[in-house]
Amino acid sequence: MKLRIRGDSLRLRLTRGEVQQLRTTGRVSASTQFGARTLEYVLCSADVDAAQARFEGDCIEVTLPRSLANTWADTEQVGIEAEQGVLRLLIEKDFQCLAPRAGEEDSDTFPHPDADSGASC
Numbered sequence: 449m450k451l452r453i454r455g456d457s458l459r460l461r462l463t464r465g466e467v468q469q470l471r472t473t474g475r476v477s478a479s480t481q482f483g484a485r486t487l488e489y490v491l492c493s494a495d496v497d498a499a500q501a502r503f504e505g506d507c508i509e510v511t512l513p514r515s516l517a518n519t520w521a522d523t524e525q526v527g528i529e530a531e532q533g534v535l536r537l538l539i540e541k542d543f544q545c546l547a548p549r550a551g552e553e554d555s556d557t558f559p560h561p562d563a564d565s566g567a568s569c
Contacts, residue, residue, distance in 0.1 A: 449478040450542060451489045451508070456534045458501060460491055460510060461542040471521040474514070491539065493517035499530035499537055510537060 450461040466476045470493060477490040488507045493514040501510045512520075512528065520528050520539070527540040 449476055449489065449491065451478070451480075457536040457538065458508070458510070459538040459540065460489070461540045462491070463542050467521050467541060470517060474517075499528065499532070499539075501532055501535060501537055510539070512539065 449463075449466050450459075452459040452461075462470065462476065470476045470491060474493045475490065477488055479486050479488045485506055490507060490509045492509065492511045493516075494511050496511055496513050499510065499512050499516070501508065503509075516528060519525065527538055530537040
């Protein structure tokens with residue numbers, strides 16, 4: 449799972465395996481080491497009315513309504529957008545890069561919809 453924070457926007461991108469894990473278990477997590485501390489980021493599905501995010505301790509947790517997450521996982525829908533006050537949440541399926549990048553591994557990503565057009569990432 450990839451995490452991008454830009455201003456008041458939080459974006460998570462999931463591979464095919466991670467989308468399947470969310471569908472099956474209701475939870476996907478990843479972490480980044482900062483020396484002695486670790487930042488964990490988690491995407492969950494639960495019986496909630498709306499998407500919500502919280503930042504507590506060293507963990508960012510985004511929770512989606514289970515039915516919304518399952519529909520997204522089971523269809524060609526690319527992303528889920530939501531707002532929580534000024535915070536914009538975007539959950540997306542991670543596509544294969546159209547131009548190879550050194551150090552990037554995308555074998556479990558979704559096929560890029562523009563792969564035949566010659567467009568680049």
